[in-house]
Amino acid sequence: MLIDHNYINNLLATSSRLTDQQLEAILEKSQNKQQLSPAEVASLLQVENQKQLQRIYQTAGQVKNSIYGNRVVVFAPLYISNYCVNNCTYCGYRRDNDFPRTKLSQEQVEEEVKILEKMGHKRIALEAGEDPVNCNLDYVLQCLDTIYHTENVNGRIRRVNVNIAATTVEDYKRLKTKDIGTYILFQETYHQPTYEKVHPASIKGDYQYHLTAFDRAMEAGIDDVGGGVLFGLADYRFEVLALMLHNQHLEEKYGVGFHTVSVPRLKKAEGMSLEMFPHLVSDQDFKKLVAIIRLAIPYTGMILSTRETAELRRELVDYGISQISAGSCTGVGGYKENEMQKSTDQFSIEDNRSPLEVLKELVSDGLVPSYCTACYREGRTGDRFMRLAKSGQIQNVCHPNALMTLMEFMLDYGDQELLAQGEAFIDQEVNSIAREDIKNLVRKNLARLKQGERDLYL
Ligand code: SAM
Numbered sequence: 001m002l003i004d005h006n007y008i009n010n011l012l013a014t015s016s017r018l019t020d021q022q023l024e025a026i027l028e029k030s031q032n033k034q035q036l037s038p039a040e041v042a043s044l045l046q047v048e049n050q051k052q053l054q055r056i057y058q059t060a061g062q063v064k065n066s067i068y069g070n071r072v073v074v075f076a077p078l079y080i081s082n083y084c085v086n087n088c089t090y091c092g093y094r095r096d097n098d099f100p101r102t103k104l105s106q107e108q109v110e111e112e113v114k115i116l117e118k119m120g121h122k123r124i125a126l127e128a129g130e131d132p133v134n135c136n137l138d139y140v141l142q143c144l145d146t147i148y149h150t151e152n153v154n155g156r157i158r159r160v161n162v163n164i165a166a167t168t169v170e171d172y173k174r175l176k177t178k179d180i181g182t183y184i185l186f187q188e189t190y191h192q193p194t195y196e197k198v199h200p201a202s203i204k205g206d207y208q209y210h211l212t213a214f215d216r217a218m219e220a221g222i223d224d225v226g227g228g229v230l231f232g233l234a235d236y237r238f239e240v241l242a243l244m245l246h247n248q249h250l251e252e253k254y255g256v257g258f259h260t261v262s263v264p265r266l267k268k269a270e271g272m273s274l275e276m277f278p279h280l281v282s283d284q285d286f287k288k289l290v291a292i293i294r295l296a297i298p299y300t301g302m303i304l305s306t307r308e309t310a311e312l313r314r315e316l317v318d319y320g321i322s323q324i325s326a327g328s329c330t331g332v333g334g335y336k337e338n339e340m341q342k343s344t345d346q347f348s349i350e351d352n353r354s355p356l357e358v359l360k361e362l363v364s365d366g367l368v369p370s371y372c373t374a375c376y377r378e379g380r381t382g383d384r385f386m387r388l389a390k391s392g393q394i395q396n397v398c399h400p401n402a403l404m405t406l407m408e409f410m411l412d413y414g415d416q417e418l419l420a421q422g423e424a425f426i427d428q429e430v431n432s433i434a435r436e437d438i439k440n441l442v443r444k445n446l447a448r449l450k451q452g453e454r455d456l457y458l
């Protein structure tokens, strides 16, 4: 059994409170970038003491910094269809919710993409409900073509991650032909009884089929896969351990685990109330679980959406989050409608700031916003990306690339405030690059960007 429930429950039942010394030993292992064992993760999950929690947050921040540096990748979701045959009890798109369903025509996809491009986005996550008739794979593939070919004054979307329902090896092979970035699928909950309860009578209700989706994706040659849990459905401690086991399974079988892990937390949606869910996660437990996932799988990217408030997002970037969405809409055609009459959203969001505002905050916090898409375009995916991460080369490749995309953003979408703030910041960051040859190359590229060239990367 891929997710052995008894094993996880036993770990949780038998892990005892850590002494400070035991905690430090685990944190040291993590600082040395060694993966933690499930038993170690289980004991970290038991920590409640404030002083020990601070040590966990602090170390998670250090681990993140030493691997990823001070970059934060920025992206936005694009909802193409809200048709859905499933009845997930937590979701605004479920079939029992009665509202006019819609999907984007190719002209509308183009319109939405142009608006996203005008906000400065280069990376998007395509999202859709599951409906084999109204939103079949042909339609999704067509949308991908349209997205990649839609050009605005300042260029195109350069990477599309895809979050669509679990499917067959055949369909994953077809998806792979479209040069997608990461294939993302949330397990929602690894706890089978809860899974079956919140996914009544539906295609998605098959726990095993959903759980083995990444196996089929890997078999189809998709080597960048992104997992996730919808926190709030079942005990978060169970979920974190199960996530570790799932990652371990992929590593053992395919040589590479999750490229990213998303940590969506359950939010109010149409037709459901949060009181229906007894395992909602408090802010404190949420911070803890983010930090523990960072410590447990140090090389995996961690994604946080606008479901969370600006304040919490700012804090969590320090504890391990490496990618955030910005300026998001979770309705179909939502970017066009924006402040106008709202379509039905999948769930409510908390951080409504524009990418420009988010970027200003990141820069003022000494973080480099990144729209870089170089790795996947250079074929550095799957274990090739992991090798780059593990060799420490991220600092020599990703950091310079992030600086170049920040300069692009400032020139094309920035205002006077960001330009003033960003110029000095980029200068200081370039000076911190250790290798002289790279430092010179970046300086040269920044000058080329100012002269009008675009899309330069290492
Ligand atoms: N329909 C596909 C699926 O379910 O896998 C594609 C993804 S769906 C558009 C995106 C994700 O939104 C779901 O996987 C789920 O975790 C999340 N979601 C649904 N309802 C939510 C809610 N009320 N609060 C927060 N996230 C929610």
Ligand code: SF4
Pocket: 084, 085, 086, 087, 088, 091, 092, 093, 094, 095, 128, 129, 130, 204
């Ligand atoms: Fe449909 Fe996905 Fe929402 Fe479930 S989570 S109802 S599958 S859109």
